Amino acid sequence: MVVFTCKDDFESMMTCIYDAWSARLGHSNIRLQTEPIEMPELFCQYCYVEADSEKTQKVIRSIQKKISMEAYKFIYTAAMSCDTDKLDKIYRFVVTGFSAGSRVTSMHGIPAVSSVFELNRRITNEAHHFKEFIRFSRLETQVLYSVIEPQNNVLTLIAPYFSDRMPSENWMVLDRNRNLAAVHPADQNYFLTSLSQKELSFIEGTKDCQDPYVSLWKTFFFFFSVEARTNYRCQRNFLPLKFRKNMTEFQP
Amino acid sequence: MKQLSSFTLEEKLQILSDAAKYDVACTSSGVDRRGKSGSLGNSCAAGICHSFAADGRCISLLKVLLSNECAYDCKYCLNRRSNDKPRTAFTPEELCSLTIEFYKRNYIEGLFLSSGVIKNPTYTMELMYQTLFLLRNKYKFRGYIHAKAVPGASPDIIELTGYLADRMSVNIELPTREGLHSLAPGKSHSAILKPMTQIQHKIADYRLSIGKSAFMERHFGNQYLAGNIFSQHNLHDLNEKNPPYLSSPETEKEFLHGISPAKAYFAETTPVSSSTPSAPLRSNGAPRPFVPAGQSTQMIIGATAENDFELLKVTQAMYQNFDLKRVFFSAYIPLNEDSALPAPDTPPPLLREHRLYQADWLLRYYGFHAEELLSPDRPNFNLLLDPKCDWALRHLELFPIEINRACYQDLLKVPGIGNKSAYRIIQARKSQKLDFPDLKRIGVVLKRAQYFITCSGKMLYRTPIEEDFITRQLTGEDRKTAWELEHPQTYRQLSLFDDHFLTASPTIEDTRKSLSGQL
Numbered sequence: 001m002v003v004f005t006c007k008d009d010f011e012s013m014m015t016c017i018y019d020a021w022s023a024r025l026g027h028s029n030i031r032l033q034t035e036p037i038e039m040p041e042l043f044c045q046y047c048y049v050e051a052d053s054e055k056t057q058k059v060i061r062s063i064q065k066k067i068s069m070e071a072y073k074f075i076y077t078a079a080m081s082c083d084t085d086k087l088d089k090i091y092r093f094v095v096t097g098f099s100a101g102s103r104v105t106s107m108h109g110i111p112a113v114s115s116v117f118e119l120n121r122r123i124t125n126e127a128h129h130f131k132e133f134i135r136f137s138r139l140e141t142q143v144l145y146s147v148i149e150p151q152n153n154v155l156t157l158i159a160p161y162f163s164d165r166m167p168s169e170n171w172m173v174l175d176r177n178r179n180l181a182a183v184h185p186a187d188q189n190y191f192l193t194s195l196s197q198k199e200l201s202f203i204e205g206t207k208d209c210q211d212p213y214v215s216l217w218k219t220f221f222f223f224f225s226v227e228a229r230t231n232y233r234c235q236r237n238f239l240p241l242k243f244r245k246n247m248t249e250f251q252p
Numbered sequence: 253m254k255q256l257s258s259f260t261l262e263e264k265l266q267i268l269s270d271a272a273k274y275d276v277a278c279t280s281s282g283v284d285r286r287g288k289s290g291s292l293g294n295s296c297a298a299g300i301c302h303s304f305a306a307d308g309r310c311i312s313l314l315k316v317l318l319s320n321e322c323a324y325d326c327k328y329c330l331n332r333r334s335n336d337k338p339r340t341a342f343t344p345e346e347l348c349s350l351t352i353e354f355y356k357r358n359y360i361e362g363l364f365l366s367s368g369v370i371k372n373p374t375y376t377m378e379l380m381y382q383t384l385f386l387l388r389n390k391y392k393f394r395g396y397i398h399a400k401a402v403p404g405a406s407p408d409i410i411e412l413t414g415y416l417a418d419r420m421s422v423n424i425e426l427p428t429r430e431g432l433h434s435l436a437p438g439k440s441h442s443a444i445l446k447p448m449t450q451i452q453h454k455i456a457d458y459r460l461s462i463g464k465s466a467f468m469e470r471h472f473g474n475q476y477l478a479g480n481i482f483s484q485h486n487l488h489d490l491n492e493k494n495p496p497y498l499s500s501p502e503t504e505k506e507f508l509h510g511i512s513p514a515k516a517y518f519a520e521t522t523p524v525s526s527s528t529p530s531a532p533l534r535s536n537g538a539p540r541p542f543v544p545a546g547q548s549t550q551m552i553i554g555a556t557a558e559n560d561f562e563l564l565k566v567t568q569a570m571y572q573n574f575d576l577k578r579v580f581f582s583a584y585i586p587l588n589e590d591s592a593l594p595a596p597d598t599p600p601p602l603l604r605e606h607r608l609y610q611a612d613w614l615l616r617y618y619g620f621h622a623e624e625l626l627s628p629d630r631p632n633f634n635l636l637l638d639p640k641c642d643w644a645l646r647h648l649e650l651f652p653i654e655i656n657r658a659c660y661q662d663l664l665k666v667p668g669i670g671n672k673s674a675y676r677i678i679q680a681r682k683s684q685k686l687d688f689p690d691l692k693r694i695g696v697v698l699k700r701a702q703y704f705i706t707c708s709g710k711m712l713y714r715t716p717i718e719e720d721f722i723t724r725q726l727t728g729e730d731r732k733t734a735w736e737l738e739h740p741q742t743y744r745q746l747s748l749f750d751d752h753f754l755t756a757s758p759t760i761e762d763t764r765k766s767l768s769g770q771l
Contacts, residue, residue, distance in 0.1 A: 100683070103682070103683060106676075106679035106680060106682070106683075107679075107680060107683045107684070108676050108679065108680040108690065108693065108694050109680045109681075109683070109684045109685075109686055109687075109690040109693075109694075110683075110684070111693075114690075114693040114694075118693075131300060132300055132301055132302055132303075133302070133303070134358050135357060135358055135359070136356065136357045136358050137357065138357075144356060144357065146358070163287075164286060164287040164294050165287055165292075165293060165294050166287070166292060166293075166356065167287050167288065167289045167290075167291075168289055168290050168291070168292070169292070169356060187289055187290075213350075213353045213354065213357060215262065216261065216262055216265055216350065216354075217354060217357070217359050219262055219265055219266050219269075220265055220269050220314070220354075221303060221305065221311065223265075223266050223269045223270045223273065224269060224273055224305045224309075224311055224315070225273070225305035225306040225307040225309070226273055226274065226307050226309075226585060227307075228585045228599075228600050229307040229308075229309070229583075229585070229600060229602065230306055230307050231306075231307055231308040232306060232308075233308075234304075234307070234308025235304045235305070235306055235307070235308045237308070238301070238304040238308060238310065239303065239304040247303070248357070248359070249303060
């Protein structure tokens with residue numbers, strides 16, 4: 001068994017798929033994995049693949065041409081997952097896709113397809129949760145600033161939505177688990193950047209603690225619920241506790 | 253009573269959100285609108301919830317009253333004239349800045365504006381219109397706005413508001429004319445239905461002017477459902493002289509006759525086609541959208557004596573005659589004491605409300621009719637089973653359904669299969685035969701579906717298609733009794749101490765001794 005490994009970003013993953021395919025070792029004799037590899041196996045040869053933009057372009061182009069645009073979106077979303085096995089699942093999906101063509105995205109009965117579909121569903125659901133539950137707070141510089149701690153790398157999935165929602169505002173969303181931020185200057189495109197610990201603590205320090213709308217929102221939130229219908233279980237179902245850490249209305 | 257001006261913004265928000273919370277609708281759905289540089293906000297047709305309150309209801313819009321002063325004295329309402337409450341009102345500027353700042357922080361998806369009746373309905377609507385106008389034009393807000401149309405307001409101001417709002421709603425409050433008369437003496441059914449008809453009319457105008465059909469879009473699955481409540485012969489054309497629903501049997505007439513779109517109103521106004529050119533245009537020449545997300549209504553459950561069948565029939569009639577997007581149900585919560593109302597300690601009928609919503613979904617997404625789900629002999633829903641399971645158990649002759657061959661409409665009748673899974677089944681079976689594990693991956697709830705389906709001629713287990721058996725399985729009664737029979741409470745946790753025969757409880761001295769280590 002040969003295991004192709006690569007870094008956990010989209011470009012490396014596409015290059016890895018290219019190299020694994022062109023090695024011509026037979027699909028059942030290879031496996032693909034993203035680093036870090038927690039527990040190397042015996043009788044396995046590990047082969048590290050470095051990102052290469054030309055190979056990435058080729059893979060993306062052939063997925064879009066030979067399968068479909070929809071399949072490419074599937075693959076991109078699945079690649080943002082936190083699942084350790086995602087790259088192998090994507091590879092199996094691509095293999096099936098090249099033989100089945102554009103029909104592949106609706107062949108839910110096939111395990112190679114349904115596993116990528118499942119990844120896709122998880123990530124899209126999480127991204128949607130963050131569209132709902134992100135809370136911005138004002139910095140002293142009037143920038144809107146938000147912190148999230150998602151399981152999957154959802155920044156690139158939610159940033160376009162917020163660019164559309166607030167095109168003429170300065171805002172940034174920080175993924176604390178990955179130290180990655182989506183920054184959107186007013187009336188420009190957003191960009192991704194990684195932040196150092198120092199920059200982070202600087203930003204946290206400039207939070208505007210006097211924002212009157214925070215307490216107004218808490219008041220509204222508190223008075224919104226009808227006592228006679230109180231149902232905390234239902235609330236937890238819709239709004240799991242893990243999201244509440246960074247939400248204004250649940251801060252003391 | 254305090255003076256209006258003496259309240260701070262926070263106190264006002266507290267009073268006016270507290271007064272608005274008994275309105276159930278808080279959806280931000282029905283319209284897709286992209287953002288625009290220089291403005292704030294967009295809108296997403298699926299709707300986005302931003303938080304969930306302690307009662308599990310979603311908070312999607314800033315739901316407040318413009319003012320809680322009210323000229324009416326409806327018995328069930330918190331803000332009725334005869335209640336001694338602090339009264340206050342937002343200024344349009346205050347409301348705009350609240351909406352904009354909340355929106356920027358991603359707290360809300362937009363504004364839900366309702367109001368008590370100040371002076372008279374037209375004056376109230378004018379105040380609401382001013383707020384919306386400021387919000388849309390001065391603050392360049394492109395988010396969602398839901399506005400209430402106050403019955404009795406002049407048609408002109410309702411029309412103007414409609415060009416600014418995404419959704420409008422008029423509450424019919426109580427499903428029967430008698431109920432309304434006894435609990436809301438200031439309101440009348442015809443006054444409530446008049447703005448509803450007017451809005452329906454104008455929506456149809458707008459939709460025709462941009463080349464769409466006069467009726468609102470429904471879920472795409474409905475096109476495959478023959479005879480669903482929205483299909484053409486079931487919808488009633490606006491220009492039709494004699495709407496067919498009035499020729500229904502006497503019993504239905506009794507509680508539906510309030511719901512006929514006041515024929516007299518149609519006679520007064522010009523027909524749809526001739527009023528089309530008067531629709532105002534945008535600067536680029538395109539017609540201005542009028543209430544693009546459609547209108548909704550709500551009714552109170554449990555304050556009067558209607559049964560579920562009547563409620564569901566009214567709901568269906570509302571969808572068909574007024575082309576509503578949603579009908580909401582609100583379990584009655586006792587707020588006031590009155591001889592005409594249920595006792596103040598009555599618990600809100602939450603399960604009944606839930607069953608009605610389930611049935612509402614069956615009407616809008618599954619091609620069911622009110623008459624299929626309930627009948628005059630069985631006028632109420634089964635509290636133990638959901639309406640779809642209940643229906644399936646009464647129609648076992650149609651089951652089992654073969655997954656690999658059945659059409660979309662038949663698949664949807666199976667409990668445990670919804671729109672998404674039915675659609676995925678149809679897609680997936682083009683390339684391969686489906687089996688139970690595949691169905692599980694697709695998202696079918698086999699716990700319920702297994703009694704009603706076959707895959708390639710086989711059921712999942714050898715289960716009889718028998719009403720009593722399946723009912724017991726679905727309600728979980730069987731499992732519970734079987735468990736109790738198999739596991740009687742005869743065992744006991746092992747203990748080192750011989751406390752089986754302990755007669756006297758330990759004395760205070762014993763406790764002291766055990767603390768100091770003597771015992």
